[in-house]
Amino acid sequence: MVKEITERNKKILLIVLIAGCFLSTLNQTLLNVALSGLMEVFHIKPATVQWLSTGFMLVNGVLVPITAFLMKRFTTRQLFISSMFFLLIGSVLCAVATNFGLLLTGRMIQAIGAGIMMPLMMTVILYLYPSEKRGSVMGTIGFAIIFAPAIAPTLAGFIIEYVSWRWLFIGLIPFVLIVIVLAFRYLMNVAETTKAKLDIASVILSTVGFGCILYGFSSAGSKGWDHPVVISTILIGVSVTTAFCIRQMKSNDPLLNLSVFKYKIFTLTSIINILITMIMYADLILLPIYMQNGRGFTAFEAGLLLLPGAVINAFLSPVTGRMYDKYGAKPLFITGLVLIIISMWGVIDLSESTTYMYLLVRTCILRIGLSFITMPLNTAGLNALPRELGSHGSAVNNTVRQLAGAIGTAIVVTVYTIQSASHASEFSLVDENITAMQLEKLASIFGASDAYVLMLILSFVALIVTCFMPNKTSKQKDSLKKTALQKS
Template identity: 85%
Template structure:
């Protein structure tokens, strides 16, 4: 059916999908610099407020395993328009929130839409474009997807500084409505639907498994790792997820086809994806906390600091997409991770006098590194798969990313909280005359530095894995590379 689509139709289809994806990504990252403000507004701790981010990814992590089924059962139009309606309803609920629970519920409803749209977009690309053109297309999509996080912190900071936090959600609704109207008018279907059956047992297993793992890691920030609830949910999550995987291997009608991991390049990119996602999400949470709690910057100032690096990232994405088509994944991954390692090394010794400009330059270095990895990582993994496994590869990719993002955020916040508490105790013992405000600021700065040491270690591990990526294949080698599987 995809052959019937003209180049103009392809472009219209991609523009509508990318616009929806842009709004979804903008919404996901819009609250990062607002976290500190929400702690004061709703009187909650850092470990509790992180659920606005972790809860969003929790729903994504639970939902994404069934997206391969959804893309078989429902049309492109049905899935996309449904995802936009979830985003709209969740935004309205958040805008009307009178307590933290209502705000969190709205965020989770928004996440249902976000969980569908990205795998849908990736699968559409696999249907419409051959592997040799996907790097450039993914680079263009990367520009739109990365431009959302680029403007989100500054936009969020401005709204919090000069308007009400409710405008973070009110301002989103008219744009979502416009996309829904455009989708009804212009969006066409890409692939045929089938009467696929949903195995409820596997849905329950994946939901309990992934949900328990994410809940356990996320709760560790507030309850502590020794808490019975944390230990129990993580163990239950691992056991149930293992049962889900075993059930998948024995089934003919797969909910999430794990045979994608037989392809060595896909498996390797998945491991790198985990580490990069942990680093990226953790930095987006940790840096604003350091700037606002440790240094006293406003949300708007914190957002402005993040803007130049994210804009550079967005504009480099189409460039790195073309470089991927020309040079392959390995040189891009190695180059990108060198930039990331340098950026993490630069913030393992934060102080009260670390300058605003220094942090801005450091963030630019980090985002340059990410631009060499983010979209090429997805392209390399999906290109390693045969076309019939494309939707499953996309679903696995997004499941891995959501799990890694939630776990990474939770672990880094836990490291930050534990270390900040420890430093606060030590500082109070060493200097009894220190004020409570000064104690809190110093503890926050030292806790942030310790958390960045953990992220530096992750960067080195990702660099080692990137060195195992094969070089770009050409000619006959390239045509046979997709058939290479693990022995």
């Protein structure tokens, strides 16, 4: 039997969960700037080293649909501590890796822990807090989730420059151990478990379906859309995922309950989630490409450009969480998307003379816009669902985000590649004396600008979808009045 959880215990539980989530999120993005160095260490090609990112995303993507079952079958303590142990074991393997195979194995074990962590945290919040308080709590969690990737590029760059890539994992180990000790001491269970049966056929279908889609789109950027592997894996993935969805709709006890899409607000927030994730991933790829390939900036300088905006984003997250509780989702989404549209409009005509400071300010505007959307988006979607569908809603949210990230990355790389090649042929015809290096730089600059036009269009589409969101409901307003009366 689960005991009544006091406010003090809620705070302790939240601190432990946030610490675990921070380490999982930090670990997910810490390796990005180390990939070129690891190519030299293990004597491997870009197509091979990118599996450290692709493999992580694949494991995450195929595991997320199963988390709804895991949260019914196992306790909060069991899942959280298991998640942290996976992170610990993976980090130890990566730290001592003598070859690329062992490093990749460790990385994929880490991904198992990360895949469990986020849906678990979202579900715990649904159980612990009423809808009128979830915005501010999500905002606090958002600080940890956003701050981790904000400092990751600079922190990783510093470690690689002055110590060794192994310290990216060695440094993580003591912090993971501390969180495990705290979890054993303070973490309590928030919901009853049930003897739920695992639908093996659905697990196989979701693993094959989501795995193939993620792999296909992740490979499209490097192999090309016409590559047989890309075409076949995407087609197989879509077919198997369709079969998975049909099975879930017919099942009395589905692995992933798709009835969450019967709730209008959840469906709308899912569509906005897809568009925002695509925009966010695209910017994280396009900006460094433009800066390094088009302008000759170093990886460290590109990482530093992203840092101020991401830090602002993290510190604004608790503020926008409280604003969500007060004003609802729609005004926050509109404000955020207007800022995102301005930031995208500012980079559709990039040139050789675009200043570093201009890009810095523009990136800060983008991140302020995202802070009005990212965590309130999750809160609004999950608030629309009854409590018993909370774990399924959280799992669907994370699955959607993984797929959108992979698809968005593939599309933006394709647009950039095609447009860069087109501009390169144009410039070579106009100026026969242009050097190969100048041609490559100019093509990269204009290719990035064209890809940003697509991101601008997606931003407008997201704004149009937001217009269909209802205003703050009377039910929410009544809850707030009741809370205010109780306080007075």
